[in-house]
Amino acid sequence: MGEPIINELLSVRDWIRWGASEFQRANLFYGHGTDNAWDEAAQIILWVIKTPWERLNQIVDTRLVTAEKQEILALFQQRIQKRTPVPYLTGTAFFAGLEFKVDSNTLIPRSPIAELIEKGFQPWLIEEPEYVLDLCTGCGCIGIAVASVFPSAQVDISDISTEALAVAEENIAKHQLEGRVTPIESDLFANIPGCYDLIVSNPPYVDAEDMASLPQEYHVEPRLALESGADGLDFTRRLLAEAADHLNDNGVLIVEVGNSAAALEAQFPDVPFTWIEFERGGHGVFLLTREQLVEHAADFKQKLL
Incomplete structure (x- = not known):
């Protein structure tokens, strides 16, 4: 993870796909709002770009700016390295x-x-x-x-x-x-x-x-x-x-x-x-x-x- 990834991944779709792959490789456990790597990555990205879940399909090919990519990358790293559940990363949960x-x-x-x-x-x-x-x-x-x-x-x-x-x-x-x-x-x-x-x-x-x-x-x-x-x-x-x-x-x-x-x-x-x-x-x-x-x-x- 690092600068090459920041430059290579352009769209929301790119980051979801790559993040989900990284989560799978890290053998994460899902049980705090999602049950799979794809949704877990999407949830982090949507929180960073302040977009509700129901709009994901409309913005999935939108390109991200560098600051957004950096924030997403940092949260992905924390999710993998510290096993921090996504709601603690975003500070929000739904019930x-x-x-x-x-x-x-x-x-x-x-x-x-x-x-x-x-x-x-x-x-x-x-x-x-x-x-x-x-x-x-x-x-x-x-x-x-x-x-x-x-x-x-x-x-x-x-x-x-x-x-x-x-x-x-x-x-x-x-x-x-x-x-x-x-x-x-x-x-x-x-x-x-x-x-x-x-x-x-x-x-x-x-x-x-x-x-x-x-x-x-x-x-x-x-x-x-x-x-x-x-x-x-x-x-x-x-x-x-x-x-x-x-x-x-x-x-x-x-x-x-x-x-x-x-x-x-x-x-x-x-x-x-x-x-x-x-x-x-x-x-x-x-x-x-x-x-x-x-x-x-x-x-x-x-x-x-």
Whole structure:
């Protein structure tokens, strides 16, 4: 990579083709917004030239100026040499059709819960929630997306990370939701005062074995947002034991546990988890009602002893 490439590659198409080839040779892993080398290269280029994805076909043969080429080359190098995911390179990620600021203090949004939000949590909610809590919010994407779908809802978003909440606050301002979305620094429910109609959480749930085998790209993300003990359920066990006390009578809890779903079911064989299916892919998201949480409270609390 260097000056010869700057001179030889002229168009957007040239740079996408060459970048995709370099990414393939470097054996990169894709899982933070794209699933292939071509889209990964295109995403970087479009960000540099400030062009939306839907216009790619219109500008693919446009020639790039030297300054743009230099910036693209530098980002390609960082993607390859440091295995930095593209959203950290650009500082932006998309979730439920909305754009969010992200940085290395926040997990990159990719939860299948986005599909649930876009559908208004149907058919799982009886009525629109007035009070919503997004636990382990990271950049704030789940809570902010929920607020955009339910314009009358008051949404609290919480995280244990001061740095992540600072990013979330920027995203609240970006989407002009300062009056309806409130950030709270809290370890689980420690600083959460109220009760909610809906609690949604994408908590840390990666078990020790999976953590050790994750591609390098995931190790760029904050460990605090990923790992959760030997079986991936340290946080989720605490959540299950305490959630009922923070839900209104008809309240619903929705939690993503990913690959730790099997371990969760094995630990609580009598709990009637509803496992949600997704049209766009994704797994390991369960739903429990407050009534179910209360019914199995003894099981949940016993696992904390």
